[in-house]
Amino acid sequence: GQNIDQPTEMTATEGAIVQINCTYQTSGFNGLFWYQQHAGEAPTFLSYNVLDGLEEKGRFSSFLSRSKGYSYLLLKELQMKDSASYLCAVRDPNTGFQKLVFGTGTRLLVSP
């Protein structure tokens, strides 16, 4: 099966930088996804990493190290609207990669 770990909660201040970590163990790997979910709303896609390294998209960047089974999401210039849950996810190779399996999610609270 899949084992995906994230910190449960993080707090940060508006304007700061925060790094949300995700570690995973899977028998087959073909990429890691990051989603943002505001309370009571749908998860929205943020990024996909399949190769090692950093991918930057505006204020958000995502990093992957396949050898370490590790990824992080970096949020810069934090805004109040960034308060949300952040979920990393991988596809389960035992289902032909059909099944998207989510980590426990990290609730980020941004304060003024």
Added chain:
Amino acid sequence: DTEVTQTPKHLVMGMTNKKSLKCEQHMGHRAMYWYKQKAKKPPELMFVYSYEKLSINESVPSRFSPECPNSSLLNLHLHALQPEDSALYLCASSQDQGRNTEAFFGQGTRLTVV
């Protein structure tokens, strides 16, 4: 159109009721999914449809019955639910069931079973 539309947004039903959740996408996606999400937990997969055929059932109780009438529509029929089935039900779609395709989620149906 990059939306997945779910109806209704909220549903309250009794344990003897029969109701249906509906999901629609017009992105030409050939994989569609039902997820269940409890408060402060990640979404958990229930069903996957690939090219209108059921390809994964995550041992979901038979009181939940999925249906895919065509490539744009996905339904979830509910019958004789229990209070513990109260949750946010999310529909999602992706280009196919392939490895590197992200899933797009609908806004969900907030279901309360009384």
